[in-house]
Amino acid sequence: MTRSYALGEIETVVKEILPLLKSSVICFKGEMGAGKTTLIQSLCAALSVEDVVSSPTFSLINEYQNKAGKSIYHFDFYRIESEEEALDFGAEEYLYSGNFCLIEWAENIASLLPEDHQKIELEKTGTLTRKLTLK
Ligand SMILES: Nc1ncnc2c1ncn2[C@@H]1O[C@H](COP(=O)(O)OP(=O)(O)O)[C@@H](O)[C@H]1O
Ligand SMILES: [Mg+2]
Numbered sequence: 001m002t003r004s005y006a007l008g009e010i011e012t013v014v015k016e017i018l019p020l021l022k023s024s025v026i027c028f029k030g031e032m033g034a035g036k037t038t039l040i041q042s043l044c045a046a047l048s049v050e051d052v053v054s055s056p057t058f059s060l061i062n063e064y065q066n067k068a069g070k071s072i073y074h075f076d077f078y079r080i081e082s083e084e085e086a087l088d089f090g091a092e093e094y095l096y097s098g099n100f101c102l103i104e105w106a107e108n109i110a111s112l113l114p115e116d117h118q119k120i121e122l123e124k125t126g127t128l129t130r131k132l133t134l135k
Pocket of ligand 1: 005006007008010030031032033034035036037038039055104127128129130
């Protein structure tokens, strides 16, 4: 699926994406400012997360709880030095937990990803528009 959107359409986009998610591990790919965190915020809201959703750049992982008490993990591997560092903090346990794992910069831990992960690519097509491709 490919779709262009402005910020005001993001909730609609999320509604379109949700039924297409077959894996619990979703990787968000795109340059700085492409809108990965913004899309994850909207996705979390649609998954009934009431916690504040913000980029875990320094902590690598944020854990949110939705209204049903399910955990949702939000990773940002931009600053990770090696896959070993991810293994050391137990990344695999999260990735294979069956809970949603929403991952920015997953390319930095590529070999740790479950085979059935899905990828959402984001591209900045203008100051206010983004193109999304779900693979
Ligand atoms: N259509 C859009 N979708 C997502 N973000 C947008 C859009 N238009 C403008 N923006 C802005 O672009 C920025 C995206 O930042 P962010 O989501 O943190 O990117 P990333 O996590 O990919 O680095 C935000 O400031 C957001 O307000
Ligand atoms: Mg981000």
